[in-house]
Amino acid sequence: MSAPHEKKDTPANFEEVDQIDLKIMEVLQKDARITNQALADRVALSPSACLRRVRDLETRGLISAYRAQIQVDKMRSVTIVMAHITFSQHTIKNLHDFDACIETLPEIVESYRVSGNVDYILRVVVPDMHAWKRIMTVLVNGGFGVEKIVSHFLMDQIKTFKGYKLIQKPGD
Amino acid sequence: MSAPHEKKDTPANFEEVDQIDLKIMEVLQKDARITNQALADRVALSPSACLRRVRDLETRGLISAYRAQIQVDKMRSVTIVMAHITFSQHTIKNLHDFDACIETLPEIVESYRVSGNVDYILRVVVPDMHAWKRIMTVLVNGGFGVEKIVSHFLMDQIKTFKGYKLIQKPGD
DNA sequence: CCTGAAATCCACTATTG
């Protein structure tokens, strides 16, 4: 899948974006439902030019989705777990099957492969601890070679995700 | 801050939502830029009734924002760190100052307080490891009583956040 | 790549059931 005879080992050639693109994404990160007109004003472009850029950012995959941020905990009791998974056997098949299993469980809302002692970090949102126990059972007994799971239960979300820092201000 | 003489220890009274509200949020979670008309169709409501519900969900804080999901890694090299912070002294002042410090650092995109050995889990997005080292220095030497920081470097995001499971399908 | 105009299409607000 990778290009042959690469000089540098920076594998992906990055998508080119200019300052206006960054500004557009910065605005849409904070308010995805802004009208195209208002967005065009903010970035000092005509609405049609602005829309073309937005569509382009979408097709290039730089904007991958627009999502409403839901506060689930305001309507029901939830327990959130950061789970650390360690494997005993890191076969490709095991990891692949594990990924596929995780994909089927909507309670596991995020999954990262990490370096170091821990192999995976999962973010899990469940109604209660019992639901988490059931999912743990699936992960441990699924035949993926999971050695152990360490669970960190969330007490408080102090800083919620509000977007990435896209534009470097002078003085950073 | 907590109400006195509570019978149950479920402290917050949750916001009431019906099936249509859930369906609305489910749709907006997947596509926040859907037009109100199309949304109204999806939930089998007239546009005006639908819009009223959306506005209501917003003012009640169940929908807290609409955000474009940006794939930063497609336009530049980034290193993502899950950092575990342990405190030596858990004074309220220390934790409060620490929270305030984190709020000022845009590279720290999420922060959770957790139970157990670890006190905080941070998700950090930086250009390179050196930038993370600089932030670590700030956190350790900031006089917050931070004892140690364990860094987990992300190799791969296997499952990205695509929203919560809001509606219980039969058979769960 | 941009602007600007023209033709949809939509959001939002009564008004009514």
Place this chain on the structure above:
DNA sequence: CAATAGTGGATTTCAGG
């Protein structure tokens, strides 16, 4: 609470630089 209808405004396409 929900549906319907009207209008001011937004989205989108297209011609032209």
